[in-house]
Amino acid sequence: MMVSTADSMANDAAAITRIALQVTGRVQGVGFRPAVWRLARELGFSGDVRNDAQGVRIRLCGTVSAVAAFKTRLIAEQPPLARIETIEVTPCDEPLPDGFRIIDSIGGAARTQIAPDTAICSGCTAETLDPFARRYRYPFTNCTNCGPRLTILRQIPYDRAQTAMAEFPMCSDCAAEYANPADRRFHAEPIACYVCGPLARLIRLDGRATSYDQHSMLDDVDAAGSLVQKGMIVAIKGLGGYQLACDATNADSVARLRSVKQRETKPFALMARDLAVIQRFCSVSDEEAAVLSSPEAPIVLLKLRIDGERLPASVAPGTDRLGFMLPTTPIHLLMLQRMTRPVVMTSGNRADEPQVIDDSELAERLGGIAEYALIHNRPIENRVDDSVVRVDPDGMRILRRARGFAPAALRLPQGFAAAPPLTALGGELKATFCLLRDGEAILSQHQGDMENVATFDDYQRNLALFNAIYNHVPTAFVADGHPEYLISKWGRETAKAAALPLIEVQHHHAHMAACLVENGYALDGAEVLGITLDGLGWGVDGTFWGGEFLIGDYRGFVRAGSFKPVAMPGGVSAIREPWRNLHAHLMAEMGWAAFAMNFGELALAEQLRAKPLSQINDMIRRGLNSPTASSCGRLFDAVAAAVGLCFDRQGHEAEAAMALEAVIDHRALIDEGAELAYPFSIPMLPGSRLPYIEPLAMWNAILGDLILKTPRGVISARFHRGLARAIVRMAVQLARRDSAEGAAFTTVALSGGCFQNAILHSLVRDGLGIEGFTVLSHTRVPANDGGLALGQAAIAAASLIADQTKAKG
Ligand SMILES: [Zn+2]
Ligand SMILES: [Zn+2]
Numbered sequence: 058m059m060v061s062t063a064d065s066m067a068n069d070a071a072a073i074t075r076i077a078l079q080v081t082g083r084v085q086g087v088g089f090r091p092a093v094w095r096l097a098r099e100l101g102f103s104g105d106v107r108n109d110a111q112g113v114r115i116r117l118c119g120t121v122s123a124v125a126a127f128k129t130r131l132i133a134e135q136p137p138l139a140r141i142e143t144i145e146v147t148p149c150d151e152p153l154p155d156g157f158r159i160i161d162s163i164g165g166a167a168r169t170q171i172a173p174d175t176a177i178c179s180g181c182t183a184e185t186l187d188p189f190a191r192r193y194r195y196p197f198t199n200c201t202n203c204g205p206r207l208t209i210l211r212q213i214p215y216d217r218a219q220t221a222m223a224e225f226p227m228c229s230d231c232a233a234e235y236a237n238p239a240d241r242r243f244h245a246e247p248i249a250c251y252v253c254g255p256l257a258r259l260i261r262l263d264g265r266a267t268s269y270d271q272h273s274m275l276d277d278v279d280a281a282g283s284l285v286q287k288g289m290i291v292a293i294k295g296l297g298g299y300q301l302a303c304d305a306t307n308a309d310s311v312a313r314l315r316s317v318k319q320r321e322t323k324p325f326a327l328m329a330r331d332l333a334v335i336q337r338f339c340s341v342s343d344e345e346a347a348v349l350s351s352p353e354a355p356i357v358l359l360k361l362r363i364d365g366e367r368l369p370a371s372v373a374p375g376t377d378r379l380g381f382m383l384p385t386t387p388i389h390l391l392m393l394q395r396m397t398r399p400v401v402m403t404s405g406n407r408a409d410e411p412q413v414i415d416d417s418e419l420a421e422r423l424g425g426i427a428e429y430a431l432i433h434n435r436p437i438e439n440r441v442d443d444s445v446v447r448v449d450p451d452g453m454r455i456l457r458r459a460r461g462f463a464p465a466a467l468r469l470p471q472g473f474a475a476a477p478p479l480t481a482l483g484g485e486l487k488a489t490f491c492l493l494r495d496g497e498a499i500l501s502q503h504q505g506d507m508e509n510v511a512t513f514d515d516y517q518r519n520l521a522l523f524n525a526i527y528n529h530v531p532t533a534f535v536a537d538g539h540p541e542y543l544i545s546k547w548g549r550e551t552a553k554a555a556a557l558p559l560i561e562v563q564h565h566h567a568h569m570a571a572c573l574v575e576n577g578y579a580l581d582g583a584e585v586l587g588i589t590l591d592g593l594g595w596g597v598d599g600t601f602w603g604g605e606f607l608i609g610d611y612r613g614f615v616r617a618g619s620f621k622p623v624a625m626p627g628g629v630s631a632i633r634e635p636w637r638n639l640h641a642h643l644m645a646e647m648g649w650a651a652f653a654m655n656f657g658e659l660a661l662a663e664q665l666r667a668k669p670l671s672q673i674n675d676m677i678r679r680g681l682n683s684p685t686a687s688s689c690g691r692l693f694d695a696v697a698a699a700v701g702l703c704f705d706r707q708g709h710e711a712e713a714a715m716a717l718e719a720v721i722d723h724r725a726l727i728d729e730g731a732e733l734a735y736p737f738s739i740p741m742l743p744g745s746r747l748p749y750i751e752p753l754a755m756w757n758a759i760l761g762d763l764i765l766k767t768p769r770g771v772i773s774a775r776f777h778r779g780l781a782r783a784i785v786r787m788a789v790q791l792a793r794r795d796s797a798e799g800a801a802f803t804t805v806a807l808s809g810g811c812f813q814n815a816i817l818h819s820l821v822r823d824g825l826g827i828e829g830f831t832v833l834s835h836t837r838v839p840a841n842d843g844g845l846a847l848g849q850a851a852i853a854a855a856s857l858i859a860d861q862t863k864a865k866g
């Protein structure tokens with residue numbers, strides 16, 4: 058039964074050997090064992106393969122040359138969802154069976170990774186659309202290479218009985234596929250068909266009866282598509298939660314959805330049947346097409362085509378991009394099959410509430426929004442939103458990490474192996490949490506904004522679920538140092554109740570560390586400069602920070618530079634109403650008299666005079682509800698307001714900044730002389746050694762440009778270039794100062810939500826590169842607060858490892 062040829066008998070390569078391979082990584086529940094089985098049989102091995110607590114263990118008996126080929130081919134041909142991390146090869150003296158066998162799991166599943174949910178694969182797509190296939194138009198078709206994972210999981214190990222499929226015993230046909238190593242569905246836990254699996258059904262949310270054949274010749278799923286085409290809003294039970302769908306080309310439907318969902322201006326996500334539909338509206342590069350069609354199938358923010366068709370402005374107000382995804386499940390695939398227009402596919406919730414996942418809440422929470430709902434009887438165990446990414450020239454960046462990406466584990470860099478298990482709780486907005494264990498970090502899917510009580514409840518429920526799934530018992534909690542964050546308060550109480558330490562981590566330090574972890578920066582690596590630009594975070598001096606230059610590592614940092622601290626009159630109101638920041642900036646720079654004398658003729662001055670300025674000035678002067686913030690995000694708000702973008706109000710925190718980026722004149726950005734970039738200076742903050750970015754000269758230049766009626770696209774370009782140049786200059790000056798004192802950083806880590814601005818990011822990155830710095834950026838982890846928990850976990854781990862070392866020494 059060995060492979061042998063006449064002329065290789067005397068050859069060493071043909072000698073028989075026995076080895077064992079221990080494979081770690083994401084190798085369970087992804088079709089790994091059958092892939093090994095097929096390869097081993099093809100190469101003529103005897104032996105076996107099994108899951109164990111470390112991953113997968115393979116024992117092989119075969120020729121020396123086949124053994125070498127096996128390892129290479131295993132890596133090259135691993136199943137689509139597998140991620141091999143290590144393969145350790147050792148000699149094997151145990152007796153092996155004849156032939157090659159798959160053996161049932163042994164031991165626990167402590168180190169097993171959980172695969173994220175994955176979009177329908179090409180095999181299942183073809184089968185679902187094949188009128189002669191057993192699963193023709195079956196809305197829950199899946200296989201080992203695709204389908205639900207985290208969203209149906211209740212407990213590990215990942216077996217059908219521990220998932221939402223427990224209630225659906227397999228029929229004999231499915232059971233035969235499940236048991237056949239040669240089948241694409243070998244050990245596919247959510248395997249299902251019409252006979253044994255979940256079924257979809259269209260209902261009216263007002264309780265009245267409906268029958269699909271009023272709306273379709275086919276079935277309920279197709280009928281849902283027809284209703285959307287007729288202008289209805291339909292709630293759809295998707296993979297990780299309910300979604301709301303309407304015809305994106307129908308301005309009335311979109312406007313109605315905005316109004317009933319109470320969503321002011323935040324762009325809606327879109328879904329289209331195929332790439333051809335998307336390309337009518339947006340330009341799609343090869344890289345973007347690949348990401349759209351990848352197993353993760355995220356929402357990709359695509360540039361509008363200049364000559365393309367237009368959707369109603371209310372779909373994505375004030376942006377130059379649309380967020381598109383392709384059908385992710387058979388339900389979406391079937392529903393959109395006959396639709397040549399894009400569909401709004403937004404999360405099923407009202408305002409800031411969490412997405413509905415529970416059928417019992419459907420009528421109550423979405424009844425006033427959608428007329429119909431496409432429901433089914435497979436429960437959603439884990440709420441998972443759609444992920445959002447952008448593809449930059451240097452690769453994909455994840456902006457919201459959820460479906461398809463979470464909870465893929467992130468391996469911790471060198472030096473973190475001894476870290477004790479801990480739980481980091483993340484921040485207040487775009488929150489995630491992070492479980493750290495066994496040298497890896499499990500970063501949760503996007504949980505939402507914790508200002509909303511229902512979202513916060515849901516966060517706690519999800520954290521409990523992750524603890525159960527991963528059998529996670531933390532030895533410490535980690536939280537943001539902000540005194541008022543709900544999560545930080547809750548963390549302090551939870552840690553106290555569990556008699557565990559709570560480690561507080563400064564907001565921007567956590568951002569910097571998240572970037573270091575993501576880039577595999579070793580625990581003992583040299584100090585770096587972290588440039589962390591965002592809206593707001595609590596500083597160690599008890600003021601708000603938000604444009605920070607930190608020098609340090611995982612263990613600590615020094616605040617080496619900053620943006621200018623400016624009042625935020627009205628606190629939270631200043632975030633919602635950009636004119637407040639504009640006024641505060643103008644007052645801090647030149648005062649009203651100088652502004653009115655030099656720039657009083659601007660429409661801007663008129664607009665400001667219409668506001669309650671004396672009251673605002675009074676608040677600033679007396680420090681009443683006007684905390685200062687050295688915020689980059691608020692500077693963007695102020696500049697956006699100055700050029701008439703979101704002057705009165707912004708519907709979400711980044712709207713003004715995104716609008717300022719969207720209007721940019723790309724020709725001015727590339728072609729204009731460098732001298733036209735707005736100037737900033739870098740003086741020292743009074744009474745300190747802290748250099749800061751002073752925008753006075755920039756404001757004079759912008760206001761002057763406004764008098765000259767310079768288009769705002771040009772102003773935006775000059776602002777972006779000027780600010781990027783100032784940021785790079787700050788880095789150079791700090792490095793110079795550092796090297797005069799003996800040790801200069803050579804690596805710069807870029808983090809914080811402002812770096813989701815693609816233009817600011819690339820200008821700063823390129824500028825730092827020219828100055829000779831090694832630049833680290835985010836790609837797989839969001840630069841915004843969605844990455845905070847990862848950085849918090851690493852910083853706490855560094856401090857606990859240092860304590861251990863001290864205790865030993
Ligand atoms: Zn499949
Ligand atoms: Zn079946």
